[in-house]
Amino acid sequence: MAQVLFLGGFGRSGTTLVERLLGELPGVCALGEVVHLWQRDIRDDERCGCGDRFSGCDFWRRVGDQAFDGWANVDVARVHQLRDAVERTRHIPRLASASTASGEVREYASYYARVYAAAAEVSGARLVIDSSKHSALAHVLRWADDVDLRVVHVVRDARGVAYSWTKTVSRPESDGADQMTRYSPGRSALLWNAHNAAFGLLARRGVPVRRIRYEEFLADPRAGLLELAGFAGLPLSDADLHFLRGGHADLRAGHSAAGNPMRFTVGRLTLRRDDAWVRAFPRSQRRLVGAVCGPLLRAYGYPISIVPEV
Template sequence: MLFLGGFGRSGTTLVERLLGELPGMCALGEVVHLWQRDIRDDERCGCGARFSGCAFWRRVGDLAFNGWANVDVDRIHTLRDAVERTRHIPRLASATAATDEVREYASYYARVYAAAAEVSGARMVIDSSKHSALAHVLRWADDLDLRVVHVVRDARGVAYSWTKTVSRPETDGADQMTRYSPGRSAVLWNAHNAAFGLLARRGVPVYRIRYEEFLADPRAGLIRLADFAGLPLHPEHLDFLRTEHADLRAGHSAAGNPMRFTVGRLALRRDDAWVRALPSTQRRLVGAVCGPLLRAYGYPLNIASEA
C-alpha cells in the first residue's frame, strides 16, 4: 500500500486525488480518522453519501470485520493513545518496537487496506493519513508492503495555510478545520518531516516529492510516483490531465481536506499567496525554526528570491 505522509496543508490531498485517477490505484482518504469520523460520526464519504450509506465502504467493512458494528472503536482509540503519538516515534523506530499493542493497532489498518483492495480490484490502495507516527506503526504490520510518499511543502506556505479558516463540508459547515499559529505550525512541520527521514533510515521505501515541483509538472510527477508504486503507466492513463487542470471522478475518501469532494475540473496551480500575505515577522520566525530542513529540502531562505 502507498502511504502519503507529511505535515498537513502540504498538498497530500491533491496528490492523492490525482493518483486515485490512475488505473490500479484506489484512494481511501485519511484512514486514521475513519474510526471516529466515519464509523462513529457517520460523516460524508468523498462520493457524497454518508459513510453508512456508501456501498463501497459497506462492502469493505463486511469483508474486513464482518460489518463495521463489530469494530471496537474504543479499543482502537486506546491503542492509538498508547502507540500512535509523535512522541512515541523514537521508540517505534527502535528494533524492539513491535509490541503486541503496536501489532494489534497496525492490524486494524492492514485489514481495511486488504479489504479495500479486494473490493476495488486495485493493486495499490492509498492512505493519505499523513501522520508520521502512524507510518512508523505500519512498518510493523504483518503482510503489508508499505511504501511511503513523503510530501513536502515550503514551511512558510504551510504556516500561512494553517492560519486560514476552512469549513468542513462533511459536517455541513458546522465545524471548521484546525488552525495553528505560525510558530506552532513550524515546530510540527519540523517534527513530522524529520520523522519520515528516520523512517527511511529504518529500511522503509520512502520517496520524497516537493509540492511546488510536483505542480510545476504533474504529469512527470505522476509517472515517477507510479513507478515508485510499481504500477507502469501508458500515455492514455494520463488523459484526465490538462495543461492547467485535471478532470476528476467521484472517489471514496473516508476523511481529509475538502478537496476530496471535488468532482470535475480541479485547477492545478501553486498556492503561493503566503509570499504576499504572511507577515514578514512570521516568515522570519518560521524560516528560523525550520531553516535546517528547508535548506535540506532545497528551499531558499531568502524570501525576496521567491516572490
C-alpha cells in the same frame, strides 16, 4: 499481501491533491485519511468523498463486511485506546528505534491491514493509497503483517504551510458548523519540523520512502505521477494520464474516508501553486518560520530568503 502507498507529511502540504491525482490512475484505490476512519466515519457517520454518508456508501459497506464482517464489529473505543498508546508524535523515537514491535503496535496495525486488504479486494485495485499523513502511523505500519508499505513524503515550503494553518476553513462534513484546526505560525513551524524529520527516521529503518516537493509536483504533475507510479511498481502509459489536460485535471468522484475538503471535488480542478503566502504572510511571521525551519528548508532545497515581487 496488500500493496499500500502511504502519503505522509505535515498537514496543508498537498497530500490530498497528490492522492486525488493518483486515484485517477488505473489499478489504484484511494482511501483518504484512514487514520480518521474510526471516529469520523464508523462512529460519527460523516460523508464519504462520493457524497453519501459513510453508512450509506456501498463501497465502504462492502469493505467493512470483508474486513470485519460488518463495521458494527469494530471496537472503536479499543482502536482509540491503541492509538493513544502507540500512535502519537511523542512515541516516534521509541517506534523508530525498536527492533521488535509490541503487541499493542501489532494489534493497532492489524486494523489498518484489514481495511487495506478489504479495499483492494472490493475495488479490484493492485495499489491502495492511505493519505493519513501522520508520521507516527507510518512508523506503526512498518510492523503491519501482510502489508507491502511504501511511503511518499510530501513536503511544502514551511512558510506556505504555516500561512495555510492560520486560515479559517469550514469542514464540509459538518455543513459549515465546524472549522478545521488552526495553528499559530510558531506552533506550525515546530510541527512541520517534527513530522518531516520523522520520515527521515522511517527511511533509516528500511522502509522505501520517496520525497517529493509539492511545488515541483504541481509544476509538472504528469512527470510527478510517472515518478510515483514507478516508485509504487505501477506500470503506466501516456493514455493512463488522459485526465490531465494542460493546467487542470478532470476528477471523478472517489471514496475518500476523511481529509481536506478537496476530496469532494468532482470535475475540473485547476492545478496551480498557492503562493499567496509570499505576499500575504506578515514578514515577521515569515521570518520566524524560516528561522525555526531553516535547517530542513535548506535540506529540502528551499531558499531561506524570500523577497515578494513588487
